[in-house]
Structure formats: C-alpha cells, structure tokens
Amino acid sequence: MNLFERLKRSRQLARLRRQVKRAPSPASYGTLAERYIAQGELETALVVAEAGLELFPNSERLAHVRIFAKKKNLSGQIRKLKQDLLRRPSPLAFTQLAQIYRELGNVDDALEIASECAERFPLNENPYLIQGEIRLERFLRDQIAKDAMLADTALRKVVRLNGHNLKAHLLLAETNYLVGSMGECRKHLRAVLQIMPTAQEVQEFLRAFDLANAMPSEEVEFEELAKFIEEAGAFANPPEAFPSLHPHTRRAREAPRAELDVESLKEQIVQLGEQIGVRNSLVLDREGEILADFSRPDSLSRRQFAELVNDVRDTADDASRRMDTGALVRAEIEGPTGNVTVVRVRNLTIAILYSDPLRTERVWEMLQDFIARNLTTSREAAHA
Amino acid sequence: MRKILKELNDVVGVKGSLVVTKDGMVIASHLSRQLQEELVAAMAANVIRRTRRSLERHGLRHFARFTLVASHGKMVFTDTGPAFLVVVMDRNVELGPVDIEIESAGMRIRNQGEIRI
Structure with a gap:
C-alpha cells in the first residue's frame, strides 16, 4: 500500500470516528467497525462494536460485527475443544466450550453444552454455574420470571455441591435482591463475607442494607416474587445499587439512563x-x-x-x-x-x-x- | 415437504421449521432437538389466530408474513396458502440472507398445491 492510499484510509477512519462522536447510532458504529475489519484490525473493530452495543444492545448489525471479530479469534479454540470432547469428554472442556459460546453471544448453544455437561457430570458445579449466570443475565435484561426461577434453581445446585462457591452465593444474593427476597439476599451476602471477609463492596452494601432493613420482612415465595416482577416490568430493587459481577449493572451504575423528554x-x-x-x-x-x-x-x-x-x-x-x-x-x-x-x-x-x-x-x-x-x-x- | 424443510434447516442459524395449518395441525416438521413440535405448533397457531383477528378487526385483512425478533431468538411465519411455514432461528442469524431461503421454501410449499390431511 502506498503512502497516498494509507493517508486516504486514515482520513476515512478519522471521518467515521467523528461521525460516531457526533451522531452515535447503530449505523455509525457499524460502519466504523466494519471499516476496521476490512483493514484487518479485528481487535479495534471488536472494541468499537462493543462500545456501540453498550448503547444499542439490540442492534443486529453490531452484534454480527462483534461475533465476526470474535469468531476469527476463537474458531481455533472451538475446534480443539470439540475434538477434546469427542476423544475424552471432561467437565473442563465442556465448561470452556460453553463459555466461548457465551462470549460469542450464542446463548442457546452455551446452555445446551452446559446441560449436556450436567447430565454427564452431575456432581460438577460448573455447568450449573454457567446456567445460573446466563439465566440471571437474561433476567436482568428481560425481566422474565422463568429466567429468575431457572437462575435460582441452578445456583442453588452450585451451593449445594460446593458451599464455598463465592460467585454462586453472590449471584444468588443478586437474584434474590432483584426479586425482593431480602432475607435470602442477606443470607447469601453473609456467606460471601464468610468466604472472603475482605470483600469491601459487599461489606459496605450489607452495612447499608442491614440498616435499611432492620426489621425483617415477611418472606414471600421466590416464584411469586419473580412473577410479580414480570407483571410489573420493574425490579423490586435498583440493579445498579447491588455490588454485581455483571458488566451490565456495573455500566448502569456509571452511566444513568436517559430521561424521557x-x-x-x-x-x-x-x-x-x-x-x-x-x-x-x-x-x-x-x-x-x-x-x-x-x-x-x-x-x-x-x-x-x-x-x-x-x-x-x-x-x-x-x-x-x-x-x-x-x-x-x-x-x-x-x-x-x-x-x-x-x-x-x-x-x-x-x-x-x-x-x-x-x-x-x-x-x-x-x-x-x-x-x-x-x-x-x-x-x-x-x-x- | 419434509425435504424442503430439511434444506431450509441446513441454513446456518435455522433451528427448525414446520408447516402448520391455521388451526395448529402440523403437516410437516423438521426441528432440532432443542425444540418440541407440539410447543412450536401451539405457539404458531396462537400467533396466527391472534394476529389475523386483530388485523381484521381494524380492517387490515390477512398478513403474508410475521417476523418476530426477541432478545434470544427469531421466528418467521409465512403464509403459504393453505398453511403457514414457521421458521425458528438463532438470535445471531442475519435475517437478510435467510429471508431468501424462507421465501423460496414458502414458494415451493405453495406450489405443491392442495394439502390433504
């Protein structure tokens, strides 16, 4: 590529970047990310697509760009893991494959791999943890009761198999917090602190939470609470206030949503x-x-x-x-x-x-x- | 008809398809193991009946195609004359290229003429 050609391309990129800043839309992000892909800069394309998806999570164009960029990087790993599973299936290979599918946004395949792993290795906690994480993520996004119930069931299986699984306790606390089952939420947060007493965010949240809920409220069935959330179309407590592991809620904490004019x-x-x-x-x-x-x-x-x-x-x-x-x-x-x-x-x-x-x-x-x-x-x- | 559905299902991202009458009777189906025939047929009959009813109530007559995009999957219902072709797809599938395949399958089903059960 000669100097003139390089200069032309860099000007085009600069123009597209300005367009993204001036008028962010799925189209402007998509065009910029696609241009990076055309230039072979997959990592940058991925960054742009993900930034766009933060603002426009339902954009198909951006989702495709992200998957394209990621797939290029991960296809070798998928092939190897599939071969491993054929030769010698192990919970680790199943879990890694499910995680890759999840990363690619292919949630159905991730859930299917996780349930296959759970069938073959029922005493391994990892497939249930993946199921729980995916279902909670979906509940956060769609507020559908079935997702909350499936997340709760899967995560309970994890803590039954391994009572010291910190992530499962934290996710269970979050699920219960979202539906308004405060007693259960507190119980799992305390379990988190028993396992890791230095978890500062959890300590602070629990302190504020204990003050706010000094009088224990009457507990209602989890299923009933989840159904109520679905009907009401709003969580019992603000998701962004919870010390969550999910990037989705962390981002929400940093950037509040637009006021409706x-x-x-x-x-x-x-x-x-x-x-x-x-x-x-x-x-x-x-x-x-x-x-x-x-x-x-x-x-x-x-x-x-x-x-x-x-x-x-x-x-x-x-x-x-x-x-x-x-x-x-x-x-x-x-x-x-x-x-x-x-x-x-x-x-x-x-x-x-x-x-x-x-x-x-x-x-x-x-x-x-x-x-x-x-x-x-x-x-x-x-x-x- | 099963052959048409099988070919349609070979398209990347298509999880299954079936041909169903307006009252939910399955004529042919080809579904991946994640999908249950009865469930898809019942859902499709419900969508077709409710949508037709509400369109007719507002003077818009019938529909030729209904595309449903949800956060974790896509579905397309295409009128093929005596029945509807229902295609269930992955969330990540790009609708443009698959549309051509669906249209072509719908046309072939339509050309098969009268369906006798």
Missing part, C-alpha cells in the same frame, strides 16, 4: 409520521397508554392503532415467552393492506403502520435512528 418525543413522532408511506406512528408506555402519536386522516384512528399495537405486542411477547427466547425486540407484519413494525425499547413500545413505497428495512433503520435520538443521553453519546 415527552415533548420532544411528540415532535419526533410527528416528523416520523410525515415520511412518505407512513400512515400511523406512535409511542406507548408500559401500560399501553399513548405517549405520542401521529395519524393520517385516511388511516386508522389513534385509538384503533394503539389497540392494534398492544395486540401485536402481547401476541409477540406471549410467543417469545413460550419459546423461551426472551423479551420482544421487534415484530414486523407484512400484508397486502399495510405493514406494521413494532419495536420495544426499555418499557416503551414504538410502532409504525406504513405501506408502499416504504420498505421494512428502511422503517427499521428509521426506528433505530429515532431511538438513538430520543432514548440515549448526551452523556452516553460522549461515553461512546
């Missing part, structure tokens, strides 16, 4: 509705009430569209839960009389009813930009 949301939803092809657009809150909307006179009324969106969201949510695929991110319905795209972000539902010339892919891009503009803070953008 309803007035600006109303303006933006009208702008979205004014695009050619859009017939209705709206934002619903957790209870399904309209926060902002736009309806063309010849289309559905705002009430009718809100009803339709609530129905689609409930149907999609129900299907995802039955299939154990987590919470709804996006639903797209295409038909001869119009298309509907419904997106879930945090506790909000954003939806558009549209027809030709708008295409589904374009609507998804528009919605991602809308989310980037309205549901991320400038601080988050600066952090990126």
Whole structure:
C-alpha cells in the first residue's frame, strides 16, 4: 500500500470516528467497525462494536460485527475443544466450550453444552454455574420470571455441591435482591463475607442494607416474587445499587439512563409520521397508554392503532415467552393492506403502520435512528 | 415437504421449521432437538389466530408474513396458502440472507398445491 492510499484510509477512519462522536447510532458504529475489519484490525473493530452495543444492545448489525471479530479469534479454540470432547469428554472442556459460546453471544448453544455437561457430570458445579449466570443475565435484561426461577434453581445446585462457591452465593444474593427476597439476599451476602471477609463492596452494601432493613420482612415465595416482577416490568430493587459481577449493572451504575423528554418525543413522532408511506406512528408506555402519536386522516384512528399495537405486542411477547427466547425486540407484519413494525425499547413500545413505497428495512433503520435520538443521553453519546 | 424443510434447516442459524395449518395441525416438521413440535405448533397457531383477528378487526385483512425478533431468538411465519411455514432461528442469524431461503421454501410449499390431511 502506498503512502497516498494509507493517508486516504486514515482520513476515512478519522471521518467515521467523528461521525460516531457526533451522531452515535447503530449505523455509525457499524460502519466504523466494519471499516476496521476490512483493514484487518479485528481487535479495534471488536472494541468499537462493543462500545456501540453498550448503547444499542439490540442492534443486529453490531452484534454480527462483534461475533465476526470474535469468531476469527476463537474458531481455533472451538475446534480443539470439540475434538477434546469427542476423544475424552471432561467437565473442563465442556465448561470452556460453553463459555466461548457465551462470549460469542450464542446463548442457546452455551446452555445446551452446559446441560449436556450436567447430565454427564452431575456432581460438577460448573455447568450449573454457567446456567445460573446466563439465566440471571437474561433476567436482568428481560425481566422474565422463568429466567429468575431457572437462575435460582441452578445456583442453588452450585451451593449445594460446593458451599464455598463465592460467585454462586453472590449471584444468588443478586437474584434474590432483584426479586425482593431480602432475607435470602442477606443470607447469601453473609456467606460471601464468610468466604472472603475482605470483600469491601459487599461489606459496605450489607452495612447499608442491614440498616435499611432492620426489621425483617415477611418472606414471600421466590416464584411469586419473580412473577410479580414480570407483571410489573420493574425490579423490586435498583440493579445498579447491588455490588454485581455483571458488566451490565456495573455500566448502569456509571452511566444513568436517559430521561424521557415527552415533548420532544411528540415532535419526533410527528416528523416520523410525515415520511412518505407512513400512515400511523406512535409511542406507548408500559401500560399501553399513548405517549405520542401521529395519524393520517385516511388511516386508522389513534385509538384503533394503539389497540392494534398492544395486540401485536402481547401476541409477540406471549410467543417469545413460550419459546423461551426472551423479551420482544421487534415484530414486523407484512400484508397486502399495510405493514406494521413494532419495536420495544426499555418499557416503551414504538410502532409504525406504513405501506408502499416504504420498505421494512428502511422503517427499521428509521426506528433505530429515532431511538438513538430520543432514548440515549448526551452523556452516553460522549461515553461512546 | 419434509425435504424442503430439511434444506431450509441446513441454513446456518435455522433451528427448525414446520408447516402448520391455521388451526395448529402440523403437516410437516423438521426441528432440532432443542425444540418440541407440539410447543412450536401451539405457539404458531396462537400467533396466527391472534394476529389475523386483530388485523381484521381494524380492517387490515390477512398478513403474508410475521417476523418476530426477541432478545434470544427469531421466528418467521409465512403464509403459504393453505398453511403457514414457521421458521425458528438463532438470535445471531442475519435475517437478510435467510429471508431468501424462507421465501423460496414458502414458494415451493405453495406450489405443491392442495394439502390433504
């Protein structure tokens, strides 16, 4: 590569980096990360993709870039571990393979490997720990009761097999804290301190926690509490206050979420509705009430569209839960009389009813930009 | 029909597919061992029935395709005339390239004509 070519590339990269800083969006992060991949800088691409995923965890483009960059590094290890498992299966090889799949975001395969390991080596604690970690991670993200219950069951198995597993006690404490089972949370935190008395964050949390909960409350069944969290759509206690092992909650502690500016949301939803092809657009809150909307006179009324969106969201949510695929991110319905795209972000539902010339892919891009503009803070953008 | 489904399942990221009538009767299926046929069929029938009902209530008639993206998986329901093709996919699958395969499988099922049970 000659000097001129190198200079041109470095200018392009600088321009893309500026674009990310100025207008962070899945598209800007994706383009920058892909450019790094094209230049063979996989590590940098991975860093960029992960920074983007912190802000836009549902971005498919960024998830693919991350997996691509990681897979290149990890494919050799996967092959070797699979061969090891065929020759001489061991809990260590199973666990390592499950961890790699987890790292690649392939949670289904990680869970399958972990359960195969648990079947073959029922007295080994590691597969249950992986299951517990994955389920807790999912519970933190989707607030689905089944995940909390499976996390609790798996982690209890770990502490039954090894009462000195510090990580399992801490994760159990976190699960119980999130659902509001404070007695159990305290019990597991004390176990953590017995194993590692110098755990300062845990000490401080427990001190503050003991003061706040001086009177022991009546304990309700874990399952009931978890179901209540799912129905309410909010944890019993703020996840960011817990001394968690999860990067997700650690990040939340450092960077609080964007405040919702309803007035600006109303303006933006009208702008979205004014695009050619859009017939209705709206934002619903957790209870399904309209926060902002736009309806063309010849289309559905705002009430009718809100009803339709609530129905689609409930149907999609129900299907995802039955299939154990987590919470709804996006639903797209295409038909001869119009298309509907419904997106879930945090506790909000954003939806558009549209027809030709708008295409589904374009609507998804528009919605991602809308989310980037309205549901991320400038601080988050600066952090990126 | 099973051959069509088997070919579809060879696409990276596809975990299983089945052809199901609007009332949930399975015509053919090819699912990975993680998926239970009865569960997928019941879920699919429920999605198809509820979505059609709510679309019709608002004058939008039937739907040709329903794509559902959840945090840990994806599903596509495609109308093939007498029945629906349901495809269950991995979270990480890129929908664009798989769409072509789904459309092609849907077309081949549609071309098989009347389904007799």
